Amino acid sequence: MSEEPKNAGENIVFIGSKPLVNYIKSIMMQLNKRNAAEVVIKSRGKFISKAVDAAEVSKRVLEKKGIKIKSISTSSDSFEKEGRRTNISTMEIILAAQQSQ
């Protein structure tokens, strides 16, 4: 009776301080080996540039397999830091296979 979406929580790649190639490998593994329909690339703050690099490289490599950028969205997280309200930008890029190709 579970309403959980397919692969919930499994097809997410969080971009952090590791080398770019690590994240590209994770993305490719999700899309290739596990045959996931899509992968969600999440990033925050200064790692957003790296997330775009990871998405662009993965798209280029997997283009022949019909992998495209399905959506890009940004938002902000607000939190208290040393008594001050601070905001950090967040980004979510979804890479997915085009079903029609």
Add this chain to the structure above:
Amino acid sequence: MSEEPKNAGENIVFIGSKPLVNYIKSIMMQLNKRNAAEVVIKSRGKFISKAVDAAEVSKRVLEKKGIKIKSISTSSDSFEKEGRRTNISTMEIILAAQQSQ
């Protein structure tokens, strides 16, 4: 008889190495004073994170005026550097007023 779009080439803000606040001011000026329908925020490489910050802050400040993120797209530029083919990620964020509000 010109087919040129309104404000062509004028409503673009390129994000670079200046302080974030400079770009936020440029974006606000475009949307407020010049009454442009939209502003295009362009960025490349490591400046992409700053572009998202600029867009998110501007959106937050101008939310009451109906300014929203209309679209986000990424791409890559390919060029020759020291005999090697190099790619750089690029991003374009369009901030625009919602006509219906």
